[in-house]
Amino acid sequence: MELFPSSWLYGILANIVLLVLISIPLVYWKRKGIKGPPTLPFIGNFLHPTRPIPLMQMDNLRQYGHFFGMFRGRQPVLSISDPAIIKRILVQDFHLFHNRMPTTDSNVVLSQNLVSARYDKWKRVRSILTPMFTTSKLRKMEGLMGQCVDSLYQALDRLAKTESSFPVHNVMGNFTMDVIAKCAFATDTDAHNEKENKFVVNARKLLEFNFIRALGTFLVPIFLKNILQTFRIKYFLSPERDFFLNICFQLIKQRKQNTTAKYSDMLELMIKAKHGKDRLMEDDDKFDSYHVNVGDEEKLREEKLLSEIIGSKYLSEEEIVAQSFIFFIAGYETTASTLTFALYELATNPDIQNRLYEEVKAIVDNGEPLDYDHVMKLPYLDAIIAETLRLHSPVLTLNRQVSARYPIPEYNYTMEKDESVFIPIYAIHHNPEFHPNPLRFNPERFMPENRDKIIPYSYLPFGGGPRNCIGMRFAMSEAKLGLARLIKDFIFFKSSKTCDELKIKNGLFLLKTTPVWINNNNNNEQQQFCSK
Numbered sequence: 410m411e412l413f414p415s416s417w418l419y420g421i422l423a424n425i426v427l428l429v430l431i432s433i434p435l436v437y438w439k440r441k442g443i444k445g446p447p448t449l450p451f452i453g454n455f456l457h458p459t460r461p462i463p464l465m466q467m468d469n470l471r472q473y474g475h476f477f478g479m480f481r482g483r484q485p486v487l488s489i490s491d492p493a494i495i496k497r498i499l500v501q502d503f504h505l506f507h508n509r510m511p512t513t514d515s516n517v518v519l520s521q522n523l524v525s526a527r528y529d530k531w532k533r534v535r536s537i538l539t540p541m542f543t544t545s546k547l548r549k550m551e552g553l554m555g556q557c558v559d560s561l562y563q564a565l566d567r568l569a570k571t572e573s574s575f576p577v578h579n580v581m582g583n584f585t586m587d588v589i590a591k592c593a594f595a596t597d598t599d600a601h602n603e604k605e606n607k608f609v610v611n612a613r614k615l616l617e618f619n620f621i622r623a624l625g626t627f628l629v630p631i632f633l634k635n636i637l638q639t640f641r642i643k644y645f646l647s648p649e650r651d652f653f654l655n656i657c658f659q660l661i662k663q664r665k666q667n668t669t670a671k672y673s674d675m676l677e678l679m680i681k682a683k684h685g686k687d688r689l690m691e692d693d694d695k696f697d698s699y700h701v702n703v704g705d706e707e708k709l710r711e712e713k714l715l716s717e718i719i720g721s722k723y724l725s726e727e728e729i730v731a732q733s734f735i736f737f738i739a740g741y742e743t744t745a746s747t748l749t750f751a752l753y754e755l756a757t758n759p760d761i762q763n764r765l766y767e768e769v770k771a772i773v774d775n776g777e778p779l780d781y782d783h784v785m786k787l788p789y790l791d792a793i794i795a796e797t798l799r800l801h802s803p804v805l806t807l808n809r810q811v812s813a814r815y816p817i818p819e820y821n822y823t824m825e826k827d828e829s830v831f832i833p834i835y836a837i838h839h840n841p842e843f844h845p846n847p848l849r850f851n852p853e854r855f856m857p858e859n860r861d862k863i864i865p866y867s868y869l870p871f872g873g874g875p876r877n878c879i880g881m882r883f884a885m886s887e888a889k890l891g892l893a894r895l896i897k898d899f900i901f902f903k904s905s906k907t908c909d910e911l912k913i914k915n916g917l918f919l920l921k922t923t924p925v926w927i928n929n930n931n932n933n934e935q936q937q938f939c940s941k
């Protein structure tokens with residue numbers, strides 16, 4: 410007779426494996442003498458069902474300081490919010506911090522996108538794409554953006570006439586959807602009016618936050634995802650994603666067949682892009698490069714890094730599709746949130762709104778148009794957007810993975826190869842050590858005369874170093890052209906539905922809050938509201 414039936418043995422073994430899996434996170438940082446918050450088995454320190462990430466970041470900063478250990482799923486990560494070390498990681502020692510943490514996207518086409526690409530693949534694609542986002546190239550897209558600003562204006566005009574209050578994110582989301590669909594997918598969405606438009610419906614589904622999918626991102630390894638997809642398990646399929654990939658492949662095919670038609674969108678720029686053909690940076694880019702922490706030192710390093718040729722000088726069809734997709738994912742929600750929070754702050758701070766109005770009106774009074782050249786360099790408008798991005802940073806965290814052992818002497822710690830770093834943007838932006846009175850919306854901080862008081866690498870809405878947000882200038886032009894045009898004619902103010910304090914909700918990578926509602930009136934038609 411068996412002393413222990415085999416099912417018992419399997420049970421005991423399974424329990425031992427489970428115990429080891431659970432206890433690794435409990436001892437990993439302790440063994441290295443690094444403090445950190447308690448960890449949930451398998452989930453780690455992210456995705457707490459009741460404590461949204463931004464609030465957790467601030468709790469942890471208060472309790473554990475600028476340097477501590479935590480877990481993403483079962484992966485150990487260091488949280489670093491010391492600006493001097495952040496600069497080393499993002500810029501000076503970039504050769505060791507090329508990569509983000511590996512993603513678990515198993516789609517062969519999409520894994521070539523700029524956010525996920527690694528090592529030389531990233532460098533090649535980035536060096537071909539960077540010239541697409543210089544001032545002179547963005548000016549070419551002004552016409553396309555202008556059409557979307559017109560639709561936004563009309564939508565707000567209708568709301569001013571018919572509603573006592575409107576949910577700002579819906580309207581701004583429609584605007585940024587129109588812009589990115591036009592510029593990256595050559596598609597007219599008319600999102601303000603056509604709610605059933607296939608593009609709009611698929612896009613919204615794709616970007617919905619789903620707790621189970623989010624858990625899957627951390628916990629399920631690629632090989633398992635592939636198997637689950639083969640068996641068509643719902644949570645591991647994405648028909649919405651396939652919809653966008655198909656559109657993009659079809660468009661490239663059409664463009665290659667019809668070479669006489671002229672386009673001025675991103676897709677065309679990518680099809681024509683060639684390494685070394687255009688400048689990586691232009692003198693005009695200087696004005697807003699502080700948003701990505703680029704000064705002379707960073708500029709030189711970036712130019713040196715990206716001027717090297719590796720492999721093909723052109724993007725392949727799959728690479729172009731992957732980039733269109735990531736531009737959409739990275740650009741739609743982030744810019745919509747920025748505009749939403751900016752309008753919330755303007756509605757709740759009438760003095761600031763008035764000063765912005767005066768700045769914009771001065772251009773119009775001078776007989777000049779509110780176009781790219783006149784709007785992009787308005788200092789107060791720029792400062793309002795910067796302060797919005799500080800106080801309500803849409804992206805919560807930056808991450809990098811180290812490719813060799815790396816000492817951090819200040820904290821008497823050496824990172825192991827492949828260990829990762831998280832940079833908690835939200836907590837850094839709300840830390841009074843760096844931004845006095847951090848909860849106050851105060852655009853003055855970012856006026857040119859005050860900017861040198863900001864500690865370098867303590868303002869990181871678009872990240873920093875050669876892997877910063879490539880779409881920063883695109884997002885800025887979209888936001889500035891939109892806001893300038895609206896503020897010229899509309900007055901925004903609080904309604905009975907406007908929250909005095911926005912409550913933060915659970916989201917995975919991006920800031921989510923309770924809905925923002927405000928009211929607006931057309932200044933030209935409603936003279937009784939004309940406090941301007």
Ligand code: HEM
Pocket residue numbers: 523524525535735736737739740741743744747803804807808869870871872873874875876877878879880881883884
């Ligand atoms: C207000 C709007 C936006 C915000 C706040 C934002 C923020 C960010 C941040 C924080 C990063 C990570 C940077 C780092 O790791 O150092 C990033 C990367 C990126 N963003 Fe944006 N972004 C915005 C708009 C856009 C737009 C409009 C596009 C495209 C048109 C875009 C495309 C990308 C891409 C492709 C990357 C990856 C760059 C690389 O790894 O080389 N973003 N963005």
